Amino acid sequence: MRVLIIDDEKIIRDATRIMVQDAGHQGxxxxxxxxxxxxxxxxxxxxxxLDVQLGQTNGLDVLRDVLLxxxxxxxxxxxxxxxAPLAEESKRRGAFDIVEKPLTKAQLESILARVQMSxxxx
Amino acid sequence: MNHSSxxxxxxxxxxxxxxxxxxxxxxxxxGYDVIPALNGEDALKxxxxxxxxxxxxxxxxxxxxxxxxxxxxxxxxxxxKIPVIFLSASDDKNVVVQAxxxxxxxxxxxxxxxxxxxxxxxxxxxxxxxxxxxxxxxxDRDELLGILTxxxxxxxxxxxxxxxxxxxxxxxxxxxxxxxxxxxxxTAAESLLFLRMFLANHAAGRSEVNPVPCDLDAAARAxxxxxxxxxNAKNIVLSPELPPHPLAVFADPAALGQILDNLISNAIKFxxxxxxxxxxxxxxxxxxxxxxxSDEGPGFSVEDRARMFRRYGRLSARPTGNETSTGLGLYxxxxxxxxxxxxxxxxxxxxxxxxxxxxxxxxx
Numbered sequence: 001m002r003v004l005i006i007d008d009e010k011i012i013r014d015a016t017r018i019m020v021q022d023a024g025h026q027g028x029x030x031x032x033x034x035x036x037x038x039x040x041x042x043x044x045x046x047x048x049x050l051d052v053q054l055g056q057t058n059g060l061d062v063l064r065d066v067l068l069x070x071x072x073x074x075x076x077x078x079x080x081x082x083x084a085p086l087a088e089e090s091k092r093r094g095a096f097d098i099v100e101k102p103l104t105k106a107q108l109e110s111i112l113a114r115v116q117m118s119x120x121x122x
Numbered sequence: 123m124n125h126s127s128x129x130x131x132x133x134x135x136x137x138x139x140x141x142x143x144x145x146x147x148x149x150x151x152x153g154y155d156v157i158p159a160l161n162g163e164d165a166l167k168x169x170x171x172x173x174x175x176x177x178x179x180x181x182x183x184x185x186x187x188x189x190x191x192x193x194x195x196x197x198x199x200x201x202x203k204i205p206v207i208f209l210s211a212s213d214d215k216n217v218v219v220q221a222x223x224x225x226x227x228x229x230x231x232x233x234x235x236x237x238x239x240x241x242x243x244x245x246x247x248x249x250x251x252x253x254x255x256x257x258x259x260x261x262d263r264d265e266l267l268g269i270l271t272x273x274x275x276x277x278x279x280x281x282x283x284x285x286x287x288x289x290x291x292x293x294x295x296x297x298x299x300x301x302x303x304x305x306x307x308x309t310a311a312e313s314l315l316f317l318r319m320f321l322a323n324h325a326a327g328r329s330e331v332n333p334v335p336c337d338l339d340a341a342a343r344a345x346x347x348x349x350x351x352x353x354n355a356k357n358i359v360l361s362p363e364l365p366p367h368p369l370a371v372f373a374d375p376a377a378l379g380q381i382l383d384n385l386i387s388n389a390i391k392f393x394x395x396x397x398x399x400x401x402x403x404x405x406x407x408x409x410x411x412x413x414x415x416s417d418e419g420p421g422f423s424v425e426d427r428a429r430m431f432r433r434y435g436r437l438s439a440r441p442t443g444n445e446t447s448t449g450l451g452l453y454x455x456x457x458x459x460x461x462x463x464x465x466x467x468x469x470x471x472x473x474x475x476x477x478x479x480x481x482x483x484x485x486x
Contacts, residue, residue: 009277
């Protein structure tokens with residue numbers, strides 16, 4: 001699977017990309033919304049991992065842009081602070097799921113499996 | 123007055139035009155902005171347009187009287203904090219008490235002394251400004267804390283992830299290098315846990331709970347599942363006893379989840395490996411429902427009982443598997459339970475471990 005990681009923190013971006021690669025998939029990472037849209041325009045991805053708080057940009061706005069550009073792509077939001085209202089709002093706006101950082105290997109594997117099973121994938 | 127801040131605004135409500143003029147002129151001279159109103163209805167309209175710093179309110183007026191105006195102000199959260207000083211010709215103590223009970227901060231009898239009027243107005247405006255300043259400070263502090271903890275959490279999460287990835291790779295470090303990586307991962311994880319607890323405590327302190335009807339048994343089942351990895355790692359058996367039918371509770375779902383997580387993780391933490399942790403959901407008297415979490419650990423000593431619900435109050439027992447204890451877990455449980463009109467009951471000391479029951483209102 002091709003996975004795009006969008007996070008403004010380099011340490012999270014790198015670690016998540018390596019985790020995806022260690023799990024046997026192709027991971028690419030970008031640090032802002034503009035770079036993410038550029039990547040998505042060029043290449044289709046099977047899964048997008050998106051930080052809820054992308055510096056000054058609201059991840060929910062990026063979620064909207066991603067889904068407009070690539071309707072149906074599963075977007076997993078991750079956040080430093082899990083809050084129930086935010087989780088509901090993300091799902092309402094079409095996010096695949098939301099998880100609290102740090103993303104663990106087990107979590108990533110279960111998400112990748114769910115994406116592969118999901119009719120949205122591809 | 124502090125001349126660097128904008129002039130304070132006083133709404134003066136009196137059905138006698140002459141009184142409005144005298145009070146208006148007196149306060150104007152002292153540098154206050156004065157908004158006049160001739161009756162109660164008019165006063166409320168004025169407040170809706172602009173919130174004054176203080177209200178001078180005549181008690182006896184045709185139509186809506188001062189006491190009623192004050193009650194309506196109190197009923198509106200945005201208006202309830204405006205200090206109201208009553209004005210009345212009546213010296214009747216019953217009227218005074220009634221007026222003050224409706225939410226007034228002070229009372230002046232007519233005919234009033236100008237110096238006294240000005241002095242009371244000045245005092246109550248200064249008090250209000252001090253209260254507003256405190257509230258602003260508290261809000262600034264919360265915002266700063268939020269930013270700090272958010273950024274810290276993000277960085278710590280990155281450190282923990284990186285260290286764990288390094289540890290799990292095929293070319294993972296060994297020997298002393300491995301010890302160093304382990305230390306980084308463990309310290310990051312412990313700091314994250316502390317931050318999480320700190321944030322939960324902060325939320326509990328501000329009683330940000332919105333109780334809604336939800337299923338206690340479903341919440342307990344979910345919490346048991348969340349705790350399973352932790353229990354399995356210590357070879358602890360989680361044995362939930364849940365009712366066959368949904369048991370409604372009136373609680374904030376997030377706060378309820380936090381209470382259950384704290385109780386269950388505590389029980390696992392203080393249990394010797396191989397023992398079991400019980401989670402029992404039951405119906406109580408008077409429409410209440412409860413969840414009881416018990417373990418087979420050392421239980422609570424007499425000293426523990428005195429400080430178990432204190433903030434950062436670590437108890438005599440130590441975690442049995444090198445886990446971290448922030449000393450915030452039970453404190454948060456109590457605060458959240460109380461905020462939801464519930465209570466926390468600690469079973470009497472026995473040699474069979476600790477048992478804590480949280481009772482919450484059943485569905486309304």
